[in-house]
Amino acid sequence: MDTAALLATAAVFAAGVLYWFIWVMGSAEVKGKRAVDLKMGSITKDKVQDKYKQYWSFFRRPKDTVESSEKVPAFVDTFYNLVTDIYEWGWGQSFHFSPSVPNRSHRDATRIHEERVVDLIEARPGHRILDVGCGVGGPMRAIAARSGSTVVGITINEYQVSRARSHNRKAGLDGACEVVCGNFLQMSFEDCSFDGAYSIEATCHAPRLEDVYAEIYRVLKPGGFYVSYEWVTTGLFRADDPKHVETIQGIERGDALPGLRAQDQIAGVARKVGFEVVEERDLALPPAGPWWTRLKMGRLAYWRNHVLVSVMTLLRLAPKGVVEVHEMLYETARHLTNGGETGIFTPMHMILCRKPIDKASS
Numbered sequence: 624m625d626t627a628a629l630l631a632t633a634a635v636f637a638a639g640v641l642y643w644f645i646w647v648m649g650s651a652e653v654k655g656k657r658a659v660d661l662k663m664g665s666i667t668k669d670k671v672q673d674k675y676k677q678y679w680s681f682f683r684r685p686k687d688t689v690e691s692s693e694k695v696p697a698f699v700d701t702f703y704n705l706v707t708d709i710y711e712w713g714w715g716q717s718f719h720f721s722p723s724v725p726n727r728s729h730r731d732a733t734r735i736h737e738e739r740v741v742d743l744i745e746a747r748p749g750h751r752i753l754d755v756g757c758g759v760g761g762p763m764r765a766i767a768a769r770s771g772s773t774v775v776g777i778t779i780n781e782y783q784v785s786r787a788r789s790h791n792r793k794a795g796l797d798g799a800c801e802v803v804c805g806n807f808l809q810m811s812f813e814d815c816s817f818d819g820a821y822s823i824e825a826t827c828h829a830p831r832l833e834d835v836y837a838e839i840y841r842v843l844k845p846g847g848f849y850v851s852y853e854w855v856t857t858g859l860f861r862a863d864d865p866k867h868v869e870t871i872q873g874i875e876r877g878d879a880l881p882g883l884r885a886q887d888q889i890a891g892v893a894r895k896v897g898f899e900v901v902e903e904r905d906l907a908l909p910p911a912g913p914w915w916t917r918l919k920m921g922r923l924a925y926w927r928n929h930v931l932v933s934v935m936t937l938l939r940l941a942p943k944g945v946v947e948v949h950e951m952l953y954e955t956a957r958h959l960t961n962g963g964e965t966g967i968f969t970p971m972h973m974i975l976c977r978k979p980i981d982k983a984s985s
């Protein structure tokens with residue numbers, strides 16, 4: 624074979640490998656996003672790296688002053704501009720964990736965890752249900768489809784609103800699911816306008832849990848149920864153990880959290896704003912299967928994704944800064960896995976609350 628033929632063969636082979644890597648390997652586990660579709664929300668291409676740096680320098684430190692806690696929602700919004708497409712690409716349309724279920728796929732385990740909400744809050748046809756921190760609407764679609772109720776989701780991130788609406792349309796659920804952009808700490812909904820409410824791994828972004836719980840209490844009808852899956856440290860966490868602290872701070876930094884709360888604080892906050900606490904349980908405890916195995920099993924996938932985002936950046940198909948965001952998520956996955964394995968952290972402390980029926984008006 625002469626040199627030209629050799630070079631041509633090598634070029635065809637390289638192109639084939641690139642095609643396979645980007646279009647075949649690069650598609651999401653749950654069909655939808657591919658590596659070539661990675662945008663950074665509403666951030667313009669040239670600002671991604673700066674925005675990431677601003678995010679990182681803000682969340683690197685604890686948010687212990689009033690001034691810094693007031694800035695949290697804006698930085699959470701930036702965070703979701705940076706990560707939403709990567710989450711969809713590498714995880715799917717539901718941005719949360721689920722206990723693994725033997726012989727069932729991740730997709731099934733996710734749906735089971737979401738549908739549990741329907742039973743807990745007794746959602747049924749004719750009900751108007753609030754999804755507090757709805758992401759791109761994975762849970763909302765599962766809950767609306769299962770219960771026959773109408774679900775209204777709220778998220779602070781405009782880009783997620785457009786993604787969620789587009790997914791709702793494609794799933795034929797845009798009649799049952801509505802999405803609004805807003806801050807769950809000050810919602811524009813009327814008092815007593817929802818029959819039920821839920822939040823899945825979202826209220827952990829609130830600097831003060833009582834502020835979001837009080838808002839949910841306000842918009843719920845008397846007698847309505849609210850369930851939340853909370854991110855918390857468990858009783859096994861020791862603040863004097865440097866390894867525990869490193870893990871928890873790693874989770875906070877990489878997930879835009881102003882500070883994780885302890886498991887035993889949650890019910891007190893719910894009662895303080897007026898709720899009756901009906902049930903409280905860590906859904907991660909046995910017999911539930913470990914939620915973190917899905918993160919651990921993906922080492923090879925992480926490496927592949929790292930190569931993909933690097934190649935995409937080199938080819939200018941992805942904006943500068945994506946590699947850093949991806950590295951941050953990789954590190955976060957390590958801390959989350961550690962939190963799960965040591966048992967010092969759970970992302971699914973379930974609390975079921977009820978707004979009491981006002982005796983005077985009944």
Ligand SMILES: C=C(CC[C@@H](C)[C@H]1CC[C@H]2C3=CC[C@H]4[C@H](C)[C@@H](O)CC[C@]4(C)[C@H]3CC[C@]12C)C(C)C
Nearest residue numbers: 709710713714718719824878925928952953955956
């Ligand atoms: C509830 C929250 C988000 C929870 C999870 C959905 C996400 C937490 C960490 C994320 C990920 C970590 C590693 C990424 C990997 C490096 C990349 O190649 C593909 C995507 C990841 C797997 C990504 C997916 C989503 C998470 C698991 C928080 C923010 C309150």
Ligand SMILES: C[S@@+](CC[C@H](N)C(=O)[O-])C[C@H]1O[C@@H](n2cnc3c(N)ncnc32)[C@H](O)[C@@H]1O
Nearest residue numbers: 717718719756757758778779806807823825828
């Ligand atoms: C980890 S995602 C979970 C999304 C969804 N519950 C799911 O499980 O797919 C957290 C969500 O909370 C939203 N969020 C965080 N802080 C918020 C705030 N102050 N107001 C409204 N939404 C907020 C984010 O925009 C994001 O949609």
